Amino acid sequence: MSGPRVLEVRGVDFTYRGGPAVLTDVSFSVEAGRNLALVGESGSGKTTLVRLLLGLLRPAAGQVLLDGEGLPGRERALRRAVQPVFQDPYSSLDPRQRVDRIVAEPLRSLGLVPAGDRPELARRVAEALRSVGLPEEAARRYPHEFSGGQRQRVAIARAIVCGPRVLLADEPVSALDVATKVRLIDLLAELRESRGLTVVMVSHDLTVTASLCEDTVVLERGRVVERGDTAAVLGSPRHPYTRRLVACVPALPEPGGNVHRL
Numbered sequence: 001m002s003g004p005r006v007l008e009v010r011g012v013d014f015t016y017r018g019g020p021a022v023l024t025d026v027s028f029s030v031e032a033g034r035n036l037a038l039v040g041e042s043g044s045g046k047t048t049l050v051r052l053l054l055g056l057l058r059p060a061a062g063q064v065l066l067d068g069e070g071l072p073g074r075e076r077a078l079r080r081a082v083q084p085v086f087q088d089p090y091s092s093l094d095p096r097q098r099v100d101r102i103v104a105e106p107l108r109s110l111g112l113v114p115a116g117d118r119p120e121l122a123r124r125v126a127e128a129l130r131s132v133g134l135p136e137e138a139a140r141r142y143p144h145e146f147s148g149g150q151r152q153r154v155a156i157a158r159a160i161v162c163g164p165r166v167l168l169a170d171e172p173v174s175a176l177d178v179a180t181k182v183r184l185i186d187l188l189a190e191l192r193e194s195r196g197l198t199v200v201m202v203s204h205d206l207t208v209t210a211s212l213c214e215d216t217v218v219l220e221r222g223r224v225v226e227r228g229d230t231a232a233v234l235g236s237p238r239h240p241y242t243r244r245l246v247a248c249v250p251a252l253p254e255p256g257g258n259v260h261r262l
């Protein structure tokens, strides 16, 4: 089942100032309800693409679209619709702030809850923490009091508190041990069911993306070499680069299947 295109990348080229081309003619779309994996080796341009999708960089050519319209001038709509979760749970949370303040940040900065309405902020924070499997009392603690997996849950709570439609997760589990990784992937799968959240996940780990994402886009040196249904792209890869990526993985789970079996 697929929904409307929430995000679309159309013919995008990108170069960091004075450098070589990092992305060339990249096109794909994110459909509501279908999780999408962006895979490729280190340096293939995945993180650069995430920055473009978040509106932090602008393409040299082509367009990034939200609900069919170009991004420039629509930063607020983009922030409401698309929230990021980054790789390193140790550096992505401000160590000086309590979890309640960290998680409430998007509500304050987007002006969704007046800063003075403490009961409403507390209610929304508690609800987000509950959704990611953290106890309500986590709100009163600081990031250093949590494990890496719990910190990533705090980061996910912050990302979902404003009710976005897309979670843009850049290597969200690569810093975690296997058991913690599996639990977080399960959580991301649950959030789609419970909140209708579509996940765009960047990873070089096909075992992680294949268990969560129906669609896969394969990047090689800034170009899309393959894209489509994950089972087809990874099950019978047509491009030699995808074959090499798949060959590095001992066994792939079915999309929607269970990563525990690996």
Ligand SMILES: Nc1ncnc2c1ncn2[C@@H]1O[C@H](COP(=O)(O)OP(=O)(O)OP(=O)(O)O)[C@@H](O)[C@H]1O
Pocket (backbone or CB within 6 Å): 016, 017, 019, 022, 040, 041, 042, 043, 044, 045, 046, 047, 048, 049, 204
């Ligand atoms: N701020 C920057 N300034 C200049 N070049 C950059 C910058 N960030 C990334 N690059 C270059 O752009 C290319 C793509 O990098 P990017 O981080 O997007 O790849 P990636 O696929 O996410 O890699 P990794 O999996 O290692 O994170 C690399 O050659 C990198 O050196």
